[in-house]
Amino acid sequence: MMFCENRSDKLSEIHSDIRGPLYTRAMQMQARGTQVLKLNSGNPATYGFTMPQSVREALLQSVDNAVGYCDLRGMPQARQAILDYHRKKGIAGIGMDDIYLGNGVSELACICLEALLSFGHEVLVPSPGYSLWSNGARLAGAKPVFYRCDEHSDWYPDAGDIRRKITPKTRAIVIINPNNPTGALYPRQVLESLIQIAREHHLVIFSDEIYDRLVLDGKPHISTASLAEDVPIVTLNGLSKSHCICGFRCGWMVLSGPRDDSRGFREGIFELAAMRLCSNALTQLVVPAALEDSQSTNAMLVPGGRLYEQRRATVQELRKIPGIHFVENSAAFYLFPWMDPTQFRIPQDNTFARELLEEKHILLVPGNGFDWHTPGFFRLVMLPQAQQLRQAVQALGDLLDRYRITPTPVPVSQLPRAAGE
Ligand SMILES: Cc1ncc(COP(=O)(O)O)c(C=O)c1O
Structure with a gap:
């Protein structure tokens, strides 16, 4: 062998x-x-x-301050800036301990899926959608169940399809807004209908909002968690895209919603975050400057x-x-x-x-x-x-x-006659 x-x-x-x-x-x-x-x-x-000047300066100033392992949730300065950012976006009832920094949204998605799901559980994930979430669900031992986003309705999630796919094993719903690969931005009514489904069926919402600062045409981005305090929601975000620093691996998640109802899930997250000690400390220290600097993104x-x-x-x-x-x-x-x-x-x-x-x-x-x-x-x-x-x-x-269907040739007898013919 x-x-x-x-x-x-x-x-x-x-x-x-x-x-x-x-x-x-x-x-x-x-x-x-x-x-x-x-x-x-x-x-x-x-x-x-290239990275914004604000980020470069913060990075250079921070090199000596991020040499050791840091708090497993993340450096307090970074968490404070993230807390302020999400409070301004309307997420209520959150505090410093509800924020975890990670090596990108990629790592945090896997942590929160692992923390929630047991073998045989199901998670609703968007199709089309960024495959991190379906892959992460499978690695956590669960089954991704795909709900349709509809190309004929601006690629918005089809709430009817979601409802039809809920079973007693469903534990969570993933929302990617703005979406990859469609670039869709969901309006309030769409988010509210997804929240209502989660509320009725006691589902956790994972809301991947990594593109929230990259909205075009002056439209507003609405954070899912700003619309509901009574549903457990994990909001994920990071600097990879808005500040063009994917290689820094700097992301975070914010846990909101009822605490008592989600105690086990929160403990699971804490343990998994502890297991990997902490995320890259140096790049955490650019978060306050980056979130101050909306200008370079805009x-x-x-x-x-x-x-x-x-x-x-x-x-x-x-x-x-x-x-x-x-x-x-x-x-x-x-x-x-x-x-x-x-x-x-x-x-x-x-x-x-x-x-x-x-x-x-x-x-x-x-x-x-x-x-x-x-x-x-x-x-x-x-x-x-x-x-x-x-x-x-x-x-x-x-x-x-080369894939074009050649138009069926029109018989000569049916061709329009030229004037005078
Ligand atoms: C929707 C979505 N979530 C998460 C990620 C990964 O983010 P990070 O670089 O923070 O791991 C990407 C990267 O393309 C993405 O499109």
Whole structure:
């Protein structure tokens, strides 16, 4: 018998397609000298976004103050700034002990799922959705049950579908708002309907709000937890996107709602946080400066700002491709377009994304990477410069032509007659 021939059974359904087989192939191509445009990952640093000056200064000033392990929940200065931020967003009844810093939302999502779920439990997760949550649920021994977000209703969650999927085993509902991969921003009524479901069925809400500061067009972001004090809600957020510092691994979560009802869950979180000692202390110390500095984030979102202009360029070019549909994103830097099945022969697998990589040297993630199994959908990451995005969308349009259903030729007898004929 070999030592470790097989990987763990727990991983059988885990998938991370943003860095999956197509990504591996792209890396091979790059190693052989082919330049690949990576529209697969939401990592602003790859595309020349730099950290704000406020963050750089705070980091340099802090180097000597973060040498040891810190409090398992996080440094008090960081937690105070996070507490102030979320109180201003309307979350009531929270204190310093309700805040945990982590090595990104990624780590904290796994901690809170692990703390809540036992084997056989079910968690409602959005489809399409960022696969951290479905993967995390599986690793925690639970089953992700996908609820539909509807492309014909601005990608909002379908409350009816959620209700139909609740069973006695359901323990939680995940909300990703603003959403990855759709860029949708949920209005108050949508959030209220999800909260009502959680209330009726005693579900914990995990509200991933990492894109809350990246809202375009002056729209407000409403924090789920600001709408309900009587439901246990974990709000997750961090600096990866708003301050373009994914590599710092700096995220946090805020526990709100009734304490007595969620004592066991809270104890579980405390134990898991203790087990990993603490999160990166140095990057925690940039949190106060970063949350003070909304200016550098906002500058990306207004006309002339990169995220605004990059979206404009992408949307303009996509509109030129007949048969491609999409809902313009209200937040973040993602679009989740789809091919009209009446106009394209849609390949049932990832052929189209593979051809795009091999022939046009563009890497993107097909819809199934986001737990969405209707073929013909894909995510575009609008982080490269506007001009590069225009060219990429044009190249995409060229490639898609090969899947176009040729219009049925009109018999000559039915052609309109030219004047005078
Ligand atoms: C919805 C969502 N949540 C969480 C993360 C990961 O965040 P972090 O860098 O804080 O781990 C991402 C990254 O793309 C994301 O899109």
